[in-house]
Amino acid sequence: MDFTSDEIRLIFQGVIFLVLSIAVHEYGHAIVADKLGDRLPRSQGRTTLNPMAHADPIGTLAFPLISLVVTHGASIGFGWGKPVMVNPTAFTRKLQMRVAHMLVAAAGPAMNILLGIIITVAHLIATKQGWLTQPEAHQAFMAAGMLNFGLAVFNCIPAPPLDGGAILEGLLPHKYVSKYQEISIYGPFVLMAVIMIPQLRSALGYVAYSVYYHWSSLIGLAQALGLPAP
Numbered sequence: 001m002d003f004t005s006d007e008i009r010l011i012f013q014g015v016i017f018l019v020l021s022i023a024v025h026e027y028g029h030a031i032v033a034d035k036l037g038d039r040l041p042r043s044q045g046r047t048t049l050n051p052m053a054h055a056d057p058i059g060t061l062a063f064p065l066i067s068l069v070v071t072h073g074a075s076i077g078f079g080w081g082k083p084v085m086v087n088p089t090a091f092t093r094k095l096q097m098r099v100a101h102m103l104v105a106a107a108g109p110a111m112n113i114l115l116g117i118i119i120t121v122a123h124l125i126a127t128k129q130g131w132l133t134q135p136e137a138h139q140a141f142m143a144a145g146m147l148n149f150g151l152a153v154f155n156c157i158p159a160p161p162l163d164g165g166a167i168l169e170g171l172l173p174h175k176y177v178s179k180y181q182e183i184s185i186y187g188p189f190v191l192m193a194v195i196m197i198p199q200l201r202s203a204l205g206y207v208a209y210s211v212y213y214h215w216s217s218l219i220g221l222a223q224a225l226g227l228p229a230p
Helices: 005-035 057-070 097-128 135-155 163-171 174-196 198-219 221-225
Strands: none
Touching: 005 057, 005 097, 005 135, 097 135, 097 163, 097 198, 097 221, 135 198, 163 174, 174 198, 198 221
């Protein structure tokens, strides 16, 4: 299998961006659980931004790398980090357990959104200052930004075991929680459908790009780069 220098760059770039983005995501879960009184993530060394603490050998490295190699750097495919273990009974009694669990779950996507915002703002500043002279530099910033907005959108799908499942449960009126927990066993099938069905993957990509584009338009980055509307 032959690779061009650009394809090799995209492969390494994709792995690096994914590893860092997953580390930020899992750190969000760990630090919020810690702030809510659960010391388990801290005892397991998860309250750190060190990527090695959060990387899963298969989900963060092998699986995405294979996908990038097979597609010559075009697609990261599907990846995941080492799950943050929590002890819900240790959460502060100031909040209902399901609400505290919702906040821990929401922290992961929120961190990806925050990182996406930081990346796009940095991209805008670098563009305005004329520091980026190569198209590849713009492409790298765009890839990193869209990856984080995409991870946030994907993880907010309201189906367990994704974060969106716990977020939805925390938002539901109490009388509907037991019924939701009964049907949540079908969550993994929803997840597999999104991964396996091309139309659903395309819809997810459209939403992720829309979030990236509209935020970029708000700060003036989309106009500076001439990005097409979704």
